[in-house]
Amino acid sequence: MEQKKDVTKRHIAESFKKLVVKDSFEKLTIKKITNEAGIIRPTFYNYYRDKYDVMEYLLQEEVLDGAIESYREGGLKEGLIYIVNRVLGEREYYQKVFLITGQNNFEDVFKERLMAYIQGYIFQNGKKMDWPDNPALKPYTVAKFETDCFIAYLRYWVFSSEDVSPEDVADGYIFLRREAIQK
Secondary structure, three states, X not given: OHHHHHHHHHXXXXXXXXXXHHOOOOOOOHHHHHHHHOOOHHHHHHHOOOHHHHHHHHHHHHHHHHHHHHHHHHOHHHHHHHHHXXXXXXXXXXXXXXOOOOOOOHHHHHHHHHHHHHHHHHHHHHHHOOOOOOOOOOHHHHHHHHHHHHXXXXXXXXXXXXXXXXXXXXXXXXXXXXXXXXX
């Protein structure tokens, strides 16, 4: 039974994604999603609160969970490559959701979720790092800076017409973090 629920939830999310690419997030209604998915309205609400909840589900399931697993298995670069692969692999969808403005917009949700992971990493590994004695370098501040920088960099590539590999994008970000403006 649980597997059928997962399939239905995923089907609704895929229908949502298809409609966002086809039209826009702002014009998307629950009725359009349920029609596309071939379900009735109450079924939608068995899985999601609203269209923002579907967007958050896709971000978590398709991007962040896999990125964290890739990071754990292969390190920072592997986690970054995973994110870039997923986002650039569905560039049209991510271009549309990055344009959402107002409360619960995609970029803010992405930053909030990514920042939670980065803060967790800092708290877990911070004692192993050689932190300078500087009150401006609190874990929250560092996590916010890292998150804002990465999301801005990723957003640039989502809207760029340049054809670059996810590996090159990840290497570029790592270079920018470590060396680009040091001298």
